[in-house]
Amino acid sequence: MFGLLGPNGAGKSTLMRILVTIMESSTGEVFINGQDINKHRKELRKMLGYLPQDFRFFARYRSWEFLDYAALLAGMKDKKQRRERVDKMLEDVGLFHVRNRMANKLSGGMKRRLGIAQALISQPSIIIVDEPTTGLDPEERIRFRNLLSDLSRTDTIIILSTHIVGDISSTCNQMALLNDGELVYDGPPDTLVKDTKGFVWKAKVSEDQYEDLKVKFPVISTIPSGTGWEIQFVGEKPDDIEAEEIHPNLEHAYVHFMENKMNHWNL
Numbered sequence: 336m337f338g339l340l341g342p343n344g345a346g347k348s349t350l351m352r353i354l355v356t357i358m359e360s361s362t363g364e365v366f367i368n369g370q371d372i373n374k375h376r377k378e379l380r381k382m383l384g385y386l387p388q389d390f391r392f393f394a395r396y397r398s399w400e401f402l403d404y405a406a407l408l409a410g411m412k413d414k415k416q417r418r419e420r421v422d423k424m425l426e427d428v429g430l431f432h433v434r435n436r437m438a439n440k441l442s443g444g445m446k447r448r449l450g451i452a453q454a455l456i457s458q459p460s461i462i463i464v465d466e467p468t469t470g471l472d473p474e475e476r477i478r479f480r481n482l483l484s485d486l487s488r489t490d491t492i493i494i495l496s497t498h499i500v501g502d503i504s505s506t507c508n509q510m511a512l513l514n515d516g517e518l519v520y521d522g523p524p525d526t527l528v529k530d531t532k533g534f535v536w537k538a539k540v541s542e543d544q545y546e547d548l549k550v551k552f553p554v555i556s557t558i559p560s561g562t563g564w565e566i567q568f569v570g571e572k573p574d575d576i577e578a579e580e581i582h583p584n585l586e587h588a589y590v591h592f593m594e595n596k597m598n599h600w601n602l
Contacts, residue, residue, distance in 0.1 A: 444475030
């Protein structure tokens with residue numbers, strides 16, 4: 336399970352489309368198993384499963400019919416084999432009980448699970464998933480992340496692209512960080528977090544102190560507290576307020592990296 340993290344507009348979805356061969360790169364080269372994707376598109380597509388950010392399906396198809404059609408497109412000609420595969424995938428993603436429901440009548444989380452089922456229908460060795468939890472409620476987000484984690488225990492490689500830091504910290508042991516089309520970090524999330532130790536603080540501040548602090552530091556959270564605020568912020572410890580160091584998480588690390596290593600900060 337490999338995470339690709341970055342702000343909106345960093346180039347994540349563009350890279351995903353290049354990797355699944357539906358978009359050609361303007362420069363550079365991409366190789367999968369030593370094969371140039373621009374020269375071996377047909378062969379490499381058989382290895383790939385893809386869940387795009389904007390996942391669409393045929394509204395008049397039932398859930399099982401949509402998967403059956405996806406399996407047919409993937410080259411599964413035998414009807415009995417195809418039906419068995421469809422039923423298995425519906426079981427695996429927890430949708431067998433709604434197999435006869437029209438696909439457009441599924442909840443948002445169910446639609447994303449149907450999307451991962453179609454990405455898996457041809458048993459690919461590489462699955463590329465673009466912003467899979469955007470718009471999902473917390474329960475469905477956790478369920479979807481657990482589903483991806485279960486898949487990662489097999490021989491399948493999963494590349495997860497997202498701007499939601501929690502999706503990476505909960506599922507991936509390797510990640511890359513994109514910013515403005517450039518690869519700016521490649522390694523374990525834990526390393527990024529470790530480098531942030533000593534730069535994350537919490538403090539109780541007045542309204543005036545808060546207004547001053549948010550100009551100088553990236554403020555991660557603000558909670559009303561009496562007549563002021565309880566805040567978390569990233570940076571060097573200020574001399575003019577009392578602040579307590581706290582253990583960083585990946586969200587803190589991401590903000591610290593973008594602020595200090597990239598000299599870039601967008602709210």
